[in-house]
Amino acid sequence: MEFRRLGKTDVYLPALGLGTWEIGGRDYPDYSRDEEAIEVIRYAVRRGLKLIDTAEMYGAGHCEELVGEAVRELPREKVFIATKVWPYNLRFKDVFEALDRSLDRLRVNYVDLYQIHFPNPFIPLRETMKAMEKLVDEGKVRFIGVSNFNVKELEEAMGYLSKYDIVSNQVLYNPLDRLIEEEILPFCRKNGITIIAYRPLGKGALLKSSYKSVLEELGRRYGRTPAQILINWVIRHDNVIAIAKTMRKDHLDELLGGMGWRMDPEDYEKLPELLSRASRL
Numbered sequence: 001m002e003f004r005r006l007g008k009t010d011v012y013l014p015a016l017g018l019g020t021w022e023i024g025g026r027d028y029p030d031y032s033r034d035e036e037a038i039e040v041i042r043y044a045v046r047r048g049l050k051l052i053d054t055a056e057m058y059g060a061g062h063c064e065e066l067v068g069e070a071v072r073e074l075p076r077e078k079v080f081i082a083t084k085v086w087p088y089n090l091r092f093k094d095v096f097e098a099l100d101r102s103l104d105r106l107r108v109n110y111v112d113l114y115q116i117h118f119p120n121p122f123i124p125l126r127e128t129m130k131a132m133e134k135l136v137d138e139g140k141v142r143f144i145g146v147s148n149f150n151v152k153e154l155e156e157a158m159g160y161l162s163k164y165d166i167v168s169n170q171v172l173y174n175p176l177d178r179l180i181e182e183e184i185l186p187f188c189r190k191n192g193i194t195i196i197a198y199r200p201l202g203k204g205a206l207l208k209s210s211y212k213s214v215l216e217e218l219g220r221r222y223g224r225t226p227a228q229i230l231i232n233w234v235i236r237h238d239n240v241i242a243i244a245k246t247m248r249k250d251h252l253d254e255l256l257g258g259m260g261w262r263m264d265p266e267d268y269e270k271l272p273e274l275l276s277r278a279s280r281l
């Protein structure tokens with residue numbers, strides 16, 4: 001297991017966490033797969049993956065219910081629950097109500113990380129950040145995070161906080177989606193903000209067709225599978241945690257093998273080019 005410090009806190013999390021978007025199945029909500037989803041979340045925690053990422057928006061709240069059911073009998077500190085508030089709910093009062101609904105669905109009395117899912121230009125960010133601080137004061141939220149924020153939005157949000165830091169920014173990152181490398185990644189490193197990288201497997205698309213053969217070839221050099229190469233590529237930075245979603249225990253076992261080893265620097269360097277060339281074939 002490989003760990004990352006969360007922001008400037010004394011919390012260290014595994015460099016891989018479990019995502020829960022569509023965890024109940026592709027044709028969401030597909031309640032017939034609830035038991036499977038609950039099982040895989042429990043299994044992830046047993047295997048030491050502390051960070052479970054969800055959102056009030058996922059499955060219209062149902063994913064939070066699944067997470068709540070999965071962790072119900074676990075000691076609360078065994079799991080690090082990260083959820084998100086949807087952009088419609090960013091008014092001061094709405095943030096409190098949204099969190100209370102999330103807490104009910106999750107059946108916990110606090111979340112570890114509360115993230116603004118996307119910025120909303122129609123709601124003053126000051127209101128939202130003040131609400132986030134108050135939620136920490138009330139003990140309902142341990143840490144404040146954001147998601148899909150650019151540098152300007154991060155700076156603005158940081159400026160409205162007087163007591164606590166933003167510990168994380170959850171953003172899209174994989175070898176074919178590298179936008180964050182220009183500004184967001186260096187800014188977050190400089191300011192002690194952890195990047196939580198979503199969609200490290202390109203929603204599964206990077207494990208298919210021509211991409212797969214590129215990853216397999218590279219994987220042979222290290223005795224690793226395509227999914228492990230992708231996770232490893234994303235977490236090569238010391239301030240990045242990857243969150244991947246899976247409904248399968250064998251896939252989860254495989255993803256765990258993406259941690260704890262390194263490729264040669266030139267292989268990290270050349271992978272995006274090899275994959276984008278494959279996409280043009």
Ligand SMILES: NC(=O)c1ccc[n+]([C@@H]2O[C@H](COP(=O)([O-])OP(=O)(O)OC[C@H]3O[C@@H](n4cnc5c(N)ncnc54)[C@H](OP(=O)(O)O)[C@@H]3O)[C@@H](O)[C@H]2O)c1
Nearest residue numbers: 019020021198199200201202203204227244245246247251
């Ligand atoms: N903040 C945001 O705006 C935002 C946006 C998107 C996603 N997210 C978060 O990030 C998480 C991850 O992103 P994502 O779910 O979009 O995509 P992802 O994790 O890149 O890919 C998930 C897909 O990969 C498959 N997969 C996983 N492990 C595999 C393996 N070892 N071999 C083969 N296939 C494998 C899964 O299928 P199986 O279930 O069959 O394994 C699933 O179809 C989400 O669940 C969510 O929590 C956040």
